[in-house]
Amino acid sequence: MGSADSADAAAPAGGTPEHRLPALPALLALPATPALPAAAARQGSGALATDGPLPGVGGQRLGLRAAVGTGGVGLVGVLGALNLLDNAERAVLIVLGPDIQRSLGFSDAALGGLVGLSAVILTAGAIPIGLLADRRRRTAIAAVAAALAGVFALLTSVVANTFQLVLARIGAGFGQAAVLPVHNSLLADGYPLHARTAVLTLHNLAGPVGLVIAPVTAGGVAALAGGSAGWRWAFVLFAGVLLLFAAIAAMLREPPRGRGERMEVLGAHGDPAGVTDPSVDAPSSIPLEIGAARLLKIQTLRYLFAAIGALGFALVGVPTFFNSLLEERYHLDALDRGLVGSVTQVGVMIGVVAGARLGDARFRRDPPSVLLFMAVAFAAHGVLLTVALTMGPLPALVGCVTVAEIPLGMVLVPLYSVISIIVPYRLRALGFAAVGVCVTLFGGFLGGVLLGDVSDQHGPRVALLALAGPASLAAAALTAYAARFVRADLAAVVEEIAEERAETLRVATGGAQPILQVRNLDVSYGPMQVLFGVDLDVERGEVLALLGTNGAGKSTLLRTVAGLEVPHRGVVRHAGRTITLDPPERRVRDGIVLVQGGAGVFGTLTVAENLLVGAHVLGRDGALVARRAEEVLDLFPKLRDLLDAPASTLSGGEQQMLALAKALLTRPEVLCVDELSLGLAPTVVAELIEVVAGLRRDGVTVVLVEQSVNVAAAVADRAVFLEKGRIRFSGRPADLLERGDLVRAVFLGTVGGPHAAATADGGPR
Numbered sequence: 001m002g003s004a005d006s007a008d009a010a011a012p013a014g015g016t017p018e019h020r021l022p023a024l025p026a027l028l029a030l031p032a033t034p035a036l037p038a039a040a041a042r043q044g045s046g047a048l049a050t051d052g053p054l055p056g057v058g059g060q061r062l063g064l065r066a067a068v069g070t071g072g073v074g075l076v077g078v079l080g081a082l083n084l085l086d087n088a089e090r091a092v093l094i095v096l097g098p099d100i101q102r103s104l105g106f107s108d109a110a111l112g113g114l115v116g117l118s119a120v121i122l123t124a125g126a127i128p129i130g131l132l133a134d135r136r137r138r139t140a141i142a143a144v145a146a147a148l149a150g151v152f153a154l155l156t157s158v159v160a161n162t163f164q165l166v167l168a169r170i171g172a173g174f175g176q177a178a179v180l181p182v183h184n185s186l187l188a189d190g191y192p193l194h195a196r197t198a199v200l201t202l203h204n205l206a207g208p209v210g211l212v213i214a215p216v217t218a219g220g221v222a223a224l225a226g227g228s229a230g231w232r233w234a235f236v237l238f239a240g241v242l243l244l245f246a247a248i249a250a251m252l253r254e255p256p257r258g259r260g261e262r263m264e265v266l267g268a269h270g271d272p273a274g275v276t277d278p279s280v281d282a283p284s285s286i287p288l289e290i291g292a293a294r295l296l297k298i299q300t301l302r303y304l305f306a307a308i309g310a311l312g313f314a315l316v317g318v319p320t321f322f323n324s325l326l327e328e329r330y331h332l333d334a335l336d337r338g339l340v341g342s343v344t345q346v347g348v349m350i351g352v353v354a355g356a357r358l359g360d361a362r363f364r365r366d367p368p369s370v371l372l373f374m375a376v377a378f379a380a381h382g383v384l385l386t387v388a389l390t391m392g393p394l395p396a397l398v399g400c401v402t403v404a405e406i407p408l409g410m411v412l413v414p415l416y417s418v419i420s421i422i423v424p425y426r427l428r429a430l431g432f433a434a435v436g437v438c439v440t441l442f443g444g445f446l447g448g449v450l451l452g453d454v455s456d457q458h459g460p461r462v463a464l465l466a467l468a469g470p471a472s473l474a475a476a477a478l479t480a481y482a483a484r485f486v487r488a489d490l491a492a493v494v495e496e497i498a499e500e501r502a503e504t505l506r507v508a509t510g511g512a513q514p515i516l517q518v519r520n521l522d523v524s525y526g527p528m529q530v531l532f533g534v535d536l537d538v539e540r541g542e543v544l545a546l547l548g549t550n551g552a553g554k555s556t557l558l559r560t561v562a563g564l565e566v567p568h569r570g571v572v573r574h575a576g577r578t579i580t581l582d583p584p585e586r587r588v589r590d591g592i593v594l595v596q597g598g599a600g601v602f603g604t605l606t607v608a609e610n611l612l613v614g615a616h617v618l619g620r621d622g623a624l625v626a627r628r629a630e631e632v633l634d635l636f637p638k639l640r641d642l643l644d645a646p647a648s649t650l651s652g653g654e655q656q657m658l659a660l661a662k663a664l665l666t667r668p669e670v671l672c673v674d675e676l677s678l679g680l681a682p683t684v685v686a687e688l689i690e691v692v693a694g695l696r697r698d699g700v701t702v703v704l705v706e707q708s709v710n711v712a713a714a715v716a717d718r719a720v721f722l723e724k725g726r727i728r729f730s731g732r733p734a735d736l737l738e739r740g741d742l743v744r745a746v747f748l749g750t751v752g753g754p755h756a757a758a759t760a761d762g763g764p765r
């Protein structure tokens with residue numbers, strides 16, 4: 001929490017102490033679960049400790065009936081049915097593959113390609129669907145996706161040739177791609193945390209159940225219908241049931257996002273003061289690259305994704321080469337291979353049930369231990385599968401592979417539970433979609449290519465032996481490594497929710513709403529952390545100067561406010577709205593504009609062209625652009641004579657003016673300037689100070705990084721001093737001048753260096 005050390009944490013001049021995060025007292029005042037005061041106490045004592053009450057830790061396991069009762073049978077029932085049907089429908093292709101091949105006349109290789117295509121579409125579709133699901137009503141997306149899967153299953157039943165079949169399968173794949181991101185995210189929000197394992201178990205069981213019942217159902221229907229077109233009726237059957245459940249899914253109620261976590265952290269209802277947090281269900285517009293960057297900054301997830309990617313070699317490659325082995329060595333046809341697949345799914349089902357119980361107990365007791373449990377299961381899967389592959393007789397081979405699937409199944413529910421808790425709830429669907437991408441794209445694709453080659457040269461058994469053990473062991477090692485981060489990542493979840501609620505309550509009880517709020521901000525470049533728990537409020541109309549030692553993180557702070565860096569912890573708010581993961585262009589539209597030090601103009605473009613580029617956010621209204629251009633040229637009259645000159649020919653001061661002019665064209669609400677006066681002549685600096693004073697009179701909020709304490713004193717209402725990524729001082733610039741210990745640090749050894757201008761204008765040495 002507070003990054004300023006207590007001696008230095010002066011109340012901001014423009015912002016009174018009550019504008020600061022009311023961390024401990026406010027949190028303690030919340031009517032909360034017994035867990036919360038302890039968490040709050042730890043927060044108050046500094047960084048949130050990681051051995052405290054964490055979401056999903058402690059408490060009692062709920063029986064299945066009680067767990068389902070907490071959120072109703074409807075959600076898990078309908079989503080489970082859809083998952084079952086999707087899996088079964090996909091399996092029909094394998095089970096009735098020979099009939100379909102005969103009917104449409106295509107080869108074994110084409111059938112294999114079709115099955116592989118489904119896996120790719122399932123993954124590729126999950127990302128856009130996940131992004132959509134983090135923004136829009138997920139129950140509607142689940143319903144539409146199921147309807148799509150149903151319609152394409154129906155179309156599959158009437159295809160006349162292979163090309164039409166491929167198109168139908170692509171459509172069905174997209175429909176089925178919603179399961180991973182949308183279903184899991186809905187289930188996570190639809191039930192309290194202590195019921196999550198149970199509902200995830202039910203949902204995860206539905207998949208293998210679908211695979212097990214597919215051969216019997218599809219085979220039975222095809223046999224009943226008879227003739228060469230019998231297989232078509234199997235698709236008709238699944239299409240009908242899918243469409244029925246799609247209609248039911250459309251009637252499901254959308255659960256509020258993050259409800260489970262908020263209930264756990266904030267109290268029984270997650271809404272202790274009857275205050276609704278407007279940001280919780282506000283539509284988010286987090287773009288893929290920012291969402292992905294945020295997810296990858298969560299250490300536990302980063303290693304888990306790597307583990308899943310490694311496992312993907314086994315998960316995607318093994319069934320493919322196992323099928324080749326069954327065909328080449330044991331001469332099984334497609335139907336028999338489908339049946340073997342169903343038998344091995346029984347192992348997965350046993351594993352899912354056992355793993356859910358064992359994993360849940362471990363997570364409640366000690367979260368890292370669940371990752372170690374998963375690591376052991378991954379390793380066991382690799383070893384058992386390797387042993388199984390050495391078996392000669394078919395029954396021994398199938399039996400041992402089935403046993404090897406048990407530990408794999410054991411991982412599923414604990415893995416999804418951990419991901420559902422650690423991924424920020426606003427990104428949950430994308431987080432689940434990423435699981436599929438890691439499995440299929442990295443492991444699946446690369447593994448397929450590499451091992452196809454091994455298989456061609458040495459046969460499928462050697463390929464499988466080369467693949468299964470190492471892939472699983474790598475996954476085990478990475479998962480075990482992830483265990484060391486899980487406590488801190490869970491603590492960050494608690495902290496984020498508690499802060500969100502404290503802020504909502506603060507505003508609801510009359511607290512002022514600063515134009516800009518930065519809370520608990522941590523930013524890293526790769527492994528190097530640059531900002532540490534920075535808290536900063538900027539009041540509307542305030543001019544704030546950020547000072548500090550070289551490399552203290554001033555530019556990084558401004559870049560994070562402008563959306564150019566993604567923090568790994570903490571919040572940025574603009575006028576009360578959380579914008580932490582908003583893209584930079586949206587922030588510009590909303591009035592937050594950054595002038596970057598030394599990078600504010602395009603050197604090859606003329607001054608006029610630079611202004612036009614700056615005006616692009618104003619749209620195509622030529623009259624408006626002309627009016628605004630006149631305004632900024634009135635502010636910087638020198639630029640009028642230079643309109644046709646390339647920006648690179650301008651002096652440093654003129655370039656800085658052009659950069660400011662570009663930014664001011666948009667009439668920003670918050671203007672951030674990195675290095676306002678660095679390297680500029682005193683007369684130019686004086687002009688810039690005048691401009692900033694004018695902006696203050698117009699009510700523009702200005703945050704500037706400044707090297708000169710004197711310039712800061714001349715323009716700023718408040719100075720904030722950063723050192724090594726922490727705020728060491730916040731107060732009147734004049735008071736900072738009194739702080740020789742801090743101010744000396746800035747200028748030590750820089751005389752005549754890059755900060756010569758600061759000293760030239762009389763700044764302290």
Ligand SMILES: Nc1ncnc2c1ncn2[C@@H]1O[C@H](COP(=O)(O)OP(=O)(O)OP(=O)(O)O)[C@@H](O)[C@H]1O
Nearest residue numbers: 525528530548549550551552553554555556557705
């Ligand atoms: N893109 C980047 N990749 C890696 N490290 C970076 C990057 N940008 C900045 N850093 C490092 O982060 C630290 C903080 O840099 P930042 O530019 O935010 O500091 P600053 O306070 O603005 O410093 P200065 O006054 O020297 O500009 C520095 O150690 C810097 O080397």
